[in-house]
Structures are given as structure tokens and as C-alpha cells.
Amino acid sequence: MTTLGKDLIGLEALAPEQIRLILDTAEPFKEVSERPIKKVPALRGKTIVNLFFEASTRTRISFEFAEKRLSADTVNVAATGSSVSKGETLVDTAKNLEAMRIDMVVIRHGASGAAQFLAQRIVSNVINAGDGKHEHPTQALLDLLTIRDKLGRIEGAKVCLVGDILHSRVARSNLWGLTKLGAKVAVCGPRTLLPRGIEELGVTVFRRIEEAIAWADVLNILRLQLERMEAGFIPSLREYYRVFGVTAERLERAPRELLIMHPGPMNRGVEIDSRVADGPHSVILDQVTNGVAVRMAVLYLLAGGKPELADAAKGGGGSPD
Amino acid sequence: MRPLLLRGGRVIDPGRGTDQVADVLIQDGKIAAVGTALGTPDGAEVREVRGRVVAPGLVDVHVHLREPGNEDEETVATGARAAAAGGFTTVCAMPNTDPVTDNQAAVGFIVRQSVRAGFARVYPIGAVSVGQRGEQLAEMGEMVGAGAVAVSDDGRPVASAHLMRTALEYARTFDIPVADHCEEPTLAAGGAMHEGLVATRLGLKGIPAAAEEIMVARDILLAELTGGHVHLCHLSTRGAVELVRRAKERQLRVTAEVTPHHLALTDHACEGYDTHAKMNPPLREAADVAALRAALQDGTIDCIASDHAPHAYDEKEAAFDDAPFGIVGLETAFGVVHTELVKGGVLSLPELLRRMSTEPARVFGLPGGTLAAETPGDVCVLDVDGAWTVDPARFHSKSRNTPFAGRSVTGRAVLTVVAGKIVHEAEPG
Numbered sequence: 001m002t003t004l005g006k007d008l009i010g011l012e013a014l015a016p017e018q019i020r021l022i023l024d025t026a027e028p029f030k031e032v033s034e035r036p037i038k039k040v041p042a043l044r045g046k047t048i049v050n051l052f053f054e055a056s057t058r059t060r061i062s063f064e065f066a067e068k069r070l071s072a073d074t075v076n077v078a079a080t081g082s083s084v085s086k087g088e089t090l091v092d093t094a095k096n097l098e099a100m101r102i103d104m105v106v107i108r109h110g111a112s113g114a115a116q117f118l119a120q121r122i123v124s125n126v127i128n129a130g131d132g133k134h135e136h137p138t139q140a141l142l143d144l145l146t147i148r149d150k151l152g153r154i155e156g157a158k159v160c161l162v163g164d165i166l167h168s169r170v171a172r173s174n175l176w177g178l179t180k181l182g183a184k185v186a187v188c189g190p191r192t193l194l195p196r197g198i199e200e201l202g203v204t205v206f207r208r209i210e211e212a213i214a215w216a217d218v219l220n221i222l223r224l225q226l227e228r229m230e231a232g233f234i235p236s237l238r239e240y241y242r243v244f245g246v247t248a249e250r251l252e253r254a255p256r257e258l259l260i261m262h263p264g265p266m267n268r269g270v271e272i273d274s275r276v277a278d279g280p281h282s283v284i285l286d287q288v289t290n291g292v293a294v295r296m297a298v299l300y301l302l303a304g305g306k307p308e309l310a311d312a313a314k315g316g317g318g319s320p321d
Numbered sequence: 322m323r324p325l326l327l328r329g330g331r332v333i334d335p336g337r338g339t340d341q342v343a344d345v346l347i348q349d350g351k352i353a354a355v356g357t358a359l360g361t362p363d364g365a366e367v368r369e370v371r372g373r374v375v376a377p378g379l380v381d382v383h384v385h386l387r388e389p390g391n392e393d394e395e396t397v398a399t400g401a402r403a404a405a406a407g408g409f410t411t412v413c414a415m416p417n418t419d420p421v422t423d424n425q426a427a428v429g430f431i432v433r434q435s436v437r438a439g440f441a442r443v444y445p446i447g448a449v450s451v452g453q454r455g456e457q458l459a460e461m462g463e464m465v466g467a468g469a470v471a472v473s474d475d476g477r478p479v480a481s482a483h484l485m486r487t488a489l490e491y492a493r494t495f496d497i498p499v500a501d502h503c504e505e506p507t508l509a510a511g512g513a514m515h516e517g518l519v520a521t522r523l524g525l526k527g528i529p530a531a532a533e534e535i536m537v538a539r540d541i542l543l544a545e546l547t548g549g550h551v552h553l554c555h556l557s558t559r560g561a562v563e564l565v566r567r568a569k570e571r572q573l574r575v576t577a578e579v580t581p582h583h584l585a586l587t588d589h590a591c592e593g594y595d596t597h598a599k600m601n602p603p604l605r606e607a608a609d610v611a612a613l614r615a616a617l618q619d620g621t622i623d624c625i626a627s628d629h630a631p632h633a634y635d636e637k638e639a640a641f642d643d644a645p646f647g648i649v650g651l652e653t654a655f656g657v658v659h660t661e662l663v664k665g666g667v668l669s670l671p672e673l674l675r676r677m678s679t680e681p682a683r684v685f686g687l688p689g690g691t692l693a694a695e696t697p698g699d700v701c702v703l704d705v706d707g708a709w710t711v712d713p714a715r716f717h718s719k720s721r722n723t724p725f726a727g728r729s730v731t732g733r734a735v736l737t738v739v740a741g742k743i744v745h746e747a748e749p750g
Contacts, residue, residue: 012522091638111640112524113594132642134524172524196527197518 004301007119007126010135011176019177021307023145025297026290028311032069033292042300043072046103050076051093052129053109058264058288059129059139063106066295072104090114094121104302107131112169125302133167138298139263140173142291144181146283147218149290150259155182160212162246163222163271164193166233170263171222175201188212189244192233209244213251218259221246224271237270247273251281259283324348324362325741327702330370334377334692335675345375347698350740355692370702373735376674377690378410378441378699380681383475383500383554383578383626384651386412386443388434389427390419395631395719397431398438400651403629403718405440405745407651408734410699411682411689412441412629416448417476423448423459425467432468440744441737442699444687449474449488449499455481458491465495470685473500475554480506482539489549498552498576498685503536503561504528504602513642515588515603523591525641528603530558537561541568544575552684553577555628557602559612566621576684578626579613581650581657582724586610590724596637596644597724600630614667617676624681625673627654631720649718653711653725655703659732663705670705702736704747709733 002017011019032040048067052060060076067074079089090109094117097105104125107115112132119126130136148154159178165171165187178185179202186204187194188211199205206212212219224240234240241247251258260272260282268274277284300310325347332343332355344359345352361367386400395403397414404412414431416422422431428445435443447464451457453474461472472492479485479501488499509532514520516527537553541564544551556562556577568575582600587607590598598604616622630647637644655677662668668676682690689699708731713721737745 090640091635109640111642113642114640116594117640132524132640133526169524172522195521196516196529197521200518201521 006302008137008298008302009116009119009126009128011137011140011173011180012135014180016180019141019144019180022141022294022297022301023148025301025307025310026145026293029296029300030290030293032296033289038069039071040069041071042305043067043070043303046072046303048072048074048104048106048299049097049102050074051079051105051107052077053079053114054130056108056129059108062288062291063129063295065292066299069292070296070299072299090117091121094118097124098122104299127298127302130169132169133172134169135173136169137173138291138295139170140177141298142287142294143174143220143261143263144177145290145294146261146287147259149286150283151217154178157183157218158186158216159183159218159220160186160188160206160216161220161222162209162212163189163224163244164228165189165198165222166193166195167225167228168222174220175203186212186215190234193228209246210250210253213254213258216258217256218261219246220261220263221272222263223265224267241270245271245273246276248275248279251276257281261287263287322350322741324353324365325738325743326359326361326365326367327370327375327700328367330373330375330702332375332692333671333674335671336679336691337693340671345692345700347700347738347741351698352692352694352696354694368736370736374670374703374705376701376703377678377692378701378737378739379408379655379677380411380687380690381409381627381629381651381654382413382624382681382685384412384414384629385417385631385647386414387631388418389430393719394633397434397443398440399717399719400629401435401438401440401443403649403651403716405737405739406717406734407653408655408701408703408737409441409651410701410737410739411444411687412651413444413446413470413685415446415473415475417453421448421453423451423453425460425463428464428467428469439742441739444468444470446471446473446500448472449479450484453477455479455484458484458487461491462495465497469497470687471498471500471552473502473554475500475502478502478504478506478536482543485540486543486547489543489547489551493547493549496686498550500552500554501536501540502554503533503540505532505535508532508535512603513599514591515605517588517606519588519591523594523641528601530560530605530609533558533602534560534564537564541565541573541575544568544573548574550574550576555580555583555602555626556613556616556622557583557605557609559609562612562616562621566616569621576623577621578624579617579622580626580628581654582648584610584613585657585661586724591641594641595724596639596641597648597722597726599641599644599646600628600648601646614662617662618667623676623684625654625658625676626681627651631718632722634721637722648722648724649716649720652716652718653723653730655734656709656711656730656732657725659705660730664731698738698741700738701734703732704735705732707731707733
């Protein structure tokens with residue numbers, strides 16, 4: 001029987017059937033969020049710590065809703081601005097959490113490998129909510145679920161990740177998830193923002209956004225951070241929009257209808273035109289909705305929930321206390 | 322001191338090309354004789370070393386001993402003890418201490434500490450610039466007077482081409498090498514490992530090979546300009562090897578070293594965010610390892626040096642980006658390279674010993690590296706047949722940060738002799 005193991009650190013280490021298991025388990029959980037009383041008892045009595053060393057609104061809230069809708073007890077720790085070096089904080093944090101006998105930790109950290117570091121040191125389940133430039137698995141899972149919802153399949157879909165691939169954990173997780181499920185993956189962005197060796201991972205590289213649009217079924221447009229201009233990776237945000245921006249004019253010339261995705265938060269007028277973000281092909285808010293369901297599925301599975309009982313689990317609790 | 326007779330070993334003296342079963346007699350701190358059936362002087366201590374290899378003590382021109390400033394990680398005494406355990410009779414200590422070893426008093430302190438410890442000989446390397454700040458030349462003449470054998474800003478590499486030029490020119494007066502850690506700072510900034518596919522997968526910022534090669538090329542050009550002797554520390558890329566090969570063809574005063582870990586490991590060792598595989602220069606690709614091995618074969622690279630870099634255990638117990646660079650190497654160097662290069666068919670044992678004793682001594686102008694009569698009585702006796710497993714808990718070094726823990730290797734020092742005195746003897750088994 002397929003299981004996830006103790007932790008969810010990244011999609012690189014997962015087998016295709018494990019990824020499908022999460023997506024399939026997310027399906028019945030979607031409905032919970034549509035109810036008047038959005039709560040099921042699946043994780044009642046479980047203690048979950050949301051440990052965020054980096055600022056996050058969307059991901060943290062999404063996890064918190066997922067946890068609360070499964071009836072877990074949650075604590076949020078925002079550990080930003082600590083004067084202690086990150087490494088020391090992490091070791092000490094791990095030991096302290098362990099001492100408090102918690103069940104699960106959702107961690108976001110600025111250093112690549114931080115989630116794995118924690119997972120190797122505590123017996124609790126660890127879920128990676130983004131570690132440095134490494135992986136952000138639940139974001140990629142909700143992207144996969146959204147593509148599957150909209151296109152009816154992932155295998156064979158042509159997905160292009162657009163923008164700052166070099167610094168993006170979302171891009172890496174998407175790349176693993178998509179290729180494992182049989183999608184065709186491309187990237188498009190300025191060469192300064194593409195990592196070395198990306199072609200060796202079976203990825204097509206498009207120099208121009210027009211070529212990417214002509215090829216793709218799905219564009220997943222990544223956020224371009226202002227710091228990248230300051231660090232000299234691109235001349236200006238203005239020029240970036242001119243050369244790589246996904247605009248309504250460029251999409252009009254597409255040979256087929258494209259699905260427009262964005263992990264958020266968006267920089268309107270930088271990587272994406274508002275008319276595209278708000279347009280008929282945008283599934284950006286569907287991604288957000290799916291995020292809660294996917295995270296419920298991950299929490300449920302890591303807690304030892306049986307996938308075949310997910311339906312029953314959600315149905316069981318009519319009277320949340 | 323009693324004379325010491327090492328009887329019946331396989332005596333290899335790479336400098337003189339000898340490899341024979343013989344006795345070695347050390348008297349009054351010096352090599353007295355090498356020959357068959359030497360008589361036993363009155364009161365001599367006799368060691369039967371049949372089946373063992375007797376060679377000039379190993380020489381390591383690149384170690385960090387952390388004293389003064391970080392005595393919790395290593396001291397001159399513990400570092401020199403670890404050296405002896407590794408078969409090294411001479412090591413050169415880099416100046417990135419706290420305070421920096423950039424004046425004659427600081428150099429003298431290290432010499433005194435090493436004499437007091439009485440294990441391997443420790444020769445200080447002085448800083449190129451005051452405080453290793455890369456601005457003003459340190460007082461090289463006075464440091465040489467106090468015992469420094471080279472200068473280097475290793476740890477904070479010389480960014481300014483002008484400073485490197487003046488250092489190479491000024492060092493000619495004292496005929497010492499300027500040892501450079503080749504790293505172009507703007508390309509390497511923020512990097513944690515080799516820039517390549519593994520770094521891409523791990524989401525870590527890479528240090529491109531070009532960061533090293535640019536500075537290797539610069540230093541070669543400056544050696545040509547000045548006539549000074551530049552020693553290139555821990556080469557790690559195939560491009561750097563090619564630059565040095567061409568410089569040597571043109572008879573420039575360029576020498577180079579390579580570490581055991583760059584000869585044995587690739588960037589794949591960083592997978593799983595193993596901070597014990599984090600060092601600078603970083604572990605590179607298989608093609609680089611092959612080029613470094615070929616460069617040792619053809620003499621493009623002169624010697625092997627450990628870049629022994631102790632760190633406290635909790636410093637490495639961190640996220641990869643936050644952990645410091647560097648690993649300890651004195652106690653694993655011979656075992657690792659003997660296994661990889663000799664057992665691996667890259668070098669003969671005499672060739673390996675040349676690259677670990679004769680050549681480093683020649684490059685830095687140090688006594689030792691030979692078994693010629695009247696030279697220092699610095700000898701190591703090696704077991705080159707027995708396999709052993711690297712167990713950091715048994716290190717004499719204060720630090721344990723090694724990527725080789727648990728690795729089975731063949732070859733170790735069983736007896737180390739400095740100036741006729743036994744400074745290390747391996748426990749049986």
C-alpha cells in the first residue's frame with residue numbers, strides 16, 4: 001500500500017503513486033470547505049506547530065485553515081527577527097519542540113535543507129512549507145491538482161514555468177511533480193534567472209516568452225522579486241515586463257487557450273498583466289482554494305489516515321466540539 | 322636521546338629514487354644511516370618494522386590550527402598531535418587566526434607553542450596583508466626572521482591584483498612563496514557549494530569553477546610579471562589544472578597543491594545537505610576529480626595538502642548555508658589518498674610519498690622530505706596493507722568534522738618520528 005512516510009520534504013523524493021495518492025486524497029476534502037460548518041474530526045487531539053521563520057500570509061493561513069478544518073490544535077510561531085544565527089535557532093527549536101511532545105511541524109525557513117534538517121532530528125511529522133530555494137511541495141501539489149481539475153489530466157500536458165527559476169522553490173517542486181506525472185515541462189525567463197544544468201533535468205528552455213506561449217497548455221507565472229533587480233540579475237522591472245511579461249496581447253496570438261497560473265503574491269504589471277490575471281483563463285484563485293484541500297490531504301495522510309477512509313473521515317463528524 | 326634503529330622495513334626515499342628493504346638509523350636527531358644490516362649502536366632503541374614502509378615524514382603545507390583565537394576547535398599542540406597521528410612530521414599553519422598572524426610576535430608565538438608541544442614541527446605562514454584585510458603588506462621580512470616560511474591570506478583571499486603583485490615582488494627578497502586561495506570574490510559571494518546540477522537540485526547557491534580559474538590565471542600572469550613564486554592552494558577545477566599545466570610548460574614559478582577530499586569526492590557528497598561536505602573550494606564534478614588525479618601523475622600539481630580546517634561540532638550542526646566551510650584532514654589524509662590513488666592505480670606508492678613529503682618540502686623550502694644522511698630525523702612508518710575504518714571519536718584533533726566518517730581505508734601511520742623522537746605510535750589493532 002502506498003504511504004507517504006514520516007515527512008513531506010519535497011516532491012523530488014516522492015514516487016509518482018505517492019503524488020497521486022495525495023491528489024486523490026485531496027478530492028474528498030475539497031467538499032469540506034464548501035459546507036456551512038467547515039470542520040471534520042480527523043485530526044482531533046493532534047497538536048500542530050506552524051513554524052514560520054520567513055514571512056508568509058497565504059501559505060500560513062492555508063495550512064492553518066487545513067489544520068482547523070481537520071480539528072487539530074494549532075500553534076503559530078513566527079520566528080523572524082531572531083538575533084541568534086539561523087542554524088543555532090533551528091537546532092534549539094527542534095529540541096524544544098520535541099520536548100513539548102507535539103505531533104506535527106509545518107516549517108518555512110529561508111535556508112535550503114532546513115525542513116530536512118528538522119525532520120532528521122525530531123520524531124514528529126515535518127511538512128515543508130518552503131525551504132530557501134529548495135522545495136515548496138504543497139504549492140506544487142495544489143498546482144498539480146488545479147491542472148488535473150482543469151485539463152482532466154496531467155500526463156502529456158505542456159506546462160511552462162515562467163520567470164525566476166533560479167531562486168524559486170515553487171519551480172523546483174513543480175518541475176519534479178510535473179515530470180513524475182508525465183507532463184512536458186519547459187521554463188522561460190532571462191538566462192540570469194535560470195539555474196545551471198536545468199536542461200539536464202529534462203526541461204525545455206525557451207528564450208522568448210512568445211515561443212513559450214506558442215508551445216504551452218499551461219503557463220505557471222512565478223513572482224519576480226524586486227531584489228533581483230537590485231542584485232543585478234535584470235536591468236529593470238519595466239524591461240522585464242516588456243520582454244517577459246505575460247500580457248493580453250501576447251496571449252491573443254496563442255494557438256490554443258492557455259491555463260494561467262500564479263503561486264502569488266502577484267506583481268501586476270511586472271510578470272503578469274492585470275487583464276491576464278483577472279481574465280477568463282486565469283485559475284489563480286482556484287489554486288488558492290485547492291491549496292486548503294491539498295494541505296488537508298497531506299496532514300491527514302502523514303497523521304496515518306487511510307486514504308480509502310478519507311470520505312468517511314470527513315463525513316464522520318457532524319458535531320464539532 | 323637514545324639512537325633509534327628502524328630495522329627491516331621497506332625503505333622508500335622518493336627524492337633519491339630508492340625503494341629497498343633496509344634499516345634506518347636516527348642519531349642525535351638526524352638521519353645517520355640507511356643500509357642493510359646496520360649495526361646497533363650502544364643503547365639504541367630498536368624497532369622491528371618488517372612488512373612496514375619507512376619513508377620521510379609526511380609534510381603538509383596547508384593546515385589551520387586555530388590558535389590563537391579558537392582554541393576550542395584546535396590548538397597548535399592538538400593539531401601537531403593530530404599531524405603526528407597522520408604520519409606528518411611537518412605542517413605549515415595558515416595565518417587566519419584571531420588575531421591574525423601578521424607580525425613577528427604572532428609568528429614567534431606559534432613557533433614557541435609548537436616547540437612546547439613537541440609533536441610535528443609547525444612552521445607558521447604569515448599573512449600577506451595586515452589583518453588579512455587586503456590593503457597593506459604585512460611585515461614579511463620580520464615574520465620570516467621569526468620563522469615564517471611563506472605568506473598567505475588564505476581564508477580571506479587577496480582580491481586586489483595590485484596587492485598580489487607587490488606581495489610577489491616583495492617576497493622575492495626572502496625567497497618565499499606567496500600561497501593564494503584562488504577565489505574571485507564577486508563570483509563566489511554567497512555560494513555554498515559547486516555550481517552545477519546538484520546545487521540546482523538542492524536549491525543552494527553555487528560557486529562556479531570560473532571563480533577559481535580567473536584568480537589562477539591572474540596569479541600566473543602576476544608570477545610572470547614579477548618573477549615571484551606563487552603557490553596555488555587546493556586546486557579544484559579541471560580548468561585551473563589546465564592553466565597551471567601551461568604555466569609550467571613556460572617555466573613560470575608556479576606551484577600547486579590539491580587536497581585529499583578534492584581527489585576523492587564530488588559535489589554529490591553534498592546531497593542530503595551534509596555540512597561535512599561543505600568546504601571552500603567546494604567539491605566539484607567527476608571530470609574535475611579525474612583532471613586533478615592526472616595532474617598529480619604528470620607533476621602539474623606538485624603536492625597534496627590537507628587544508629585541515631577544524632570546526633566545533635555545533636557549528637556544522639546547522640542548515641547548509643549557515644555552516645562554516647572546511648573539514649579536518651590530518652588524520653585521514655594518507656589513508657584516503659593511499660586508498661584512492663595507490664590502490665586505485667593512479668600513483669605508485671613512491672610517487673604518492675613524493676607528493677606528500679619530498680615535493681611539499683621542496684616547494685616551501687623546508688627541511689625534511691628526504692632520508693639523506695645528516696637531514697632531520699623525521700620519519701614515518703606506514704602500514705599500507707591493513708584496512709581501518711575512520712572513526713572521528715578516535716581523532717587526536719579537537720574537531721570531528723569529516724566527510725570520511727565510517728569509510729574503510731587502507732594505509733595509516735603506525736610510528737611517527739620527529740628529530741629522532743617517537744611522537745606517535747599507533748595502538749595495535
